[in-house]
Amino acid sequence: SRYFTINDYPQGTPARELFELHEQALPALAEDEVRIRNTWLSVDPYMRGRMSGVKTYIAPFELNAPLEGAAIGEVIESRAAAFPVGTKVRHMGGWRDIAQLTGDQLEPLPAFDVPEQAYLGVLGMPGMTAWTGLKRIAEMQEGDNVLVSGAAGAVGSLAVQLAKAKGGTVVGIAGSPDKLEWLESHGVKAVSYRDRDATELTEALQAACPEGFDVYYENVGGTCLEAALNTLRVGARIAVCGMIARYNEATPSPGPSNLAMILIRRARMEGFIVFDHWAHYPEFLGEVGPQVESGQLDYTETVEEGLERTPDAFLELFEGANRGKMLVRL
Ligand code: NDP
Numbered sequence: 120s121r122y123f124t125i126n127d128y129p130q131g132t133p134a135r136e137l138f139e140l141h142e143q144a145l146p147a148l149a150e151d152e153v154r155i156r157n158t159w160l161s162v163d164p165y166m167r168g169r170m171s172g173v174k175t176y177i178a179p180f181e182l183n184a185p186l187e188g189a190a191i192g193e194v195i196e197s198r199a200a201a202f203p204v205g206t207k208v209r210h211m212g213g214w215r216d217i218a219q220l221t222g223d224q225l226e227p228l229p230a231f232d233v234p235e236q237a238y239l240g241v242l243g244m245p246g247m248t249a250w251t252g253l254k255r256i257a258e259m260q261e262g263d264n265v266l267v268s269g270a271a272g273a274v275g276s277l278a279v280q281l282a283k284a285k286g287g288t289v290v291g292i293a294g295s296p297d298k299l300e301w302l303e304s305h306g307v308k309a310v311s312y313r314d315r316d317a318t319e320l321t322e323a324l325q326a327a328c329p330e331g332f333d334v335y336y337e338n339v340g341g342t343c344l345e346a347a348l349n350t351l352r353v354g355a356r357i358a359v360c361g362m363i364a365r366y367n368e369a370t371p372s373p374g375p376s377n378l379a380m381i382l383i384r385r386a387r388m389e390g391f392i393v394f395d396h397w398a399h400y401p402e403f404l405g406e407v408g409p410q411v412e413s414g415q416l417d418y419t420e421t422v423e424e425g426l427e428r429t430p431d432a433f434l435e436l437f438e439g440a441n442r443g444k445m446l447v448r449l
Pocket of ligand 1 (some may be wrong): 155163164244245248269270271272273275276279292293294295314322338341359360361362363364365391392393396436438439440442443444445449
């Protein structure tokens with residue numbers, strides 16, 4: 120098995136040299152173990168938090184031990200009756216080509232007629248996050264005006280489409296011209312945050328939706344949050360999903376100076392971790408799965424080729440190189 124480790128807990132933006140590729144012979148299978156050849160690896164922004172050496176809502180990665188992450192693969196050897204050779208599974212033994220796990224660490228793939236890697240993106244954790252934040256946290260209602268930051272990423276690209284399907288004005292904030300174009304092609308008003316301070320971004324958001332927003336789906340933090348707070352309607356709800364603009368900061372920067380807008384607009388801002396809502400995964404699949412299968416929902420992917428490129432794929436998340444879900448194909 121070839122796998123990646125990190126050799127330190129980085130301050131600021133991680134350097135490529137942080138990641139080391141190792142090779143190790145795997146022991147013979149024990150009772151209830153399976154060996155899996157991974158076909159797709161997921162890289163996700165939350166992994167940066169696990170590289171900080173402190174426990175947040177999840178334990179930190181161990182130094183010089185195989186990194187973990189969501190992956191999809193095929194069982195190639197099995198001593199677990201429920202997972203015979205040839206079964207396609209999802210599990211957390213990513214950042215490696217061959218994983219050896221026990222049966223209770225594996226999930227069979229749901230049965231929609233979609234490419235298997237969709238279960239790492241639009242029908243996996245990021246998709247479930249978009250649906251949970253919009254529906255269960257922000258309690259989006261028919262006709263609400265919705266603002267989404269990080270709008271062309273894995274979570275954001277589903278959030279904007281689910282919001283759009285319920286009417287109202289949907290505005291997406293993203294970083295590059297091709298992302299803005301993709302958003303516009305789905306009827307989403309697109310606003311760039313690049314080269315704009317909070318005042319300029321506020322003006323751009325007000326021009327896109329003069330009425331203001333009932334829901335803000337927060338993926339980015341910083342300037343995006345500051346501008347979004349200025350555009351809230353009375354009774355707005357903010358689903359705090361993530362704040363990626365902050366993950367690589369070596370020293371915390373001051374928060375939005377206008378946090379009091381929550382009070383003035385009687386808005387509700389609520390953080391959530393998708394895993395707490397996982398009991399609703401079947402409900403999410405029942406609703407979103409058929410729409411992905413039929414092509415009604417668009418999901419884009421950005422794919423890096425080969426295990427060696429896994430750290431690069433991860434680091435590119437912080438440069439905005441991905442549209443839709445960032446994946447590694449083995
Ligand atoms: P994305 O596919 O959205 O990839 C990250 C994107 O973030 C980049 O493409 C880039 O897009 C944008 N970005 C990166 N750095 C910055 C920056 N400094 N300022 C503004 N934008 C930046 O990732 P995911 O969809 O997987 O995750 C989106 C958010 O959701 C993250 O904050 C993540 O932590 C969070 N999350 C939370 C979960 C929960 O349970 N609460 C579960 C899953 C994800 P651009 O080109 O537009 O800048």
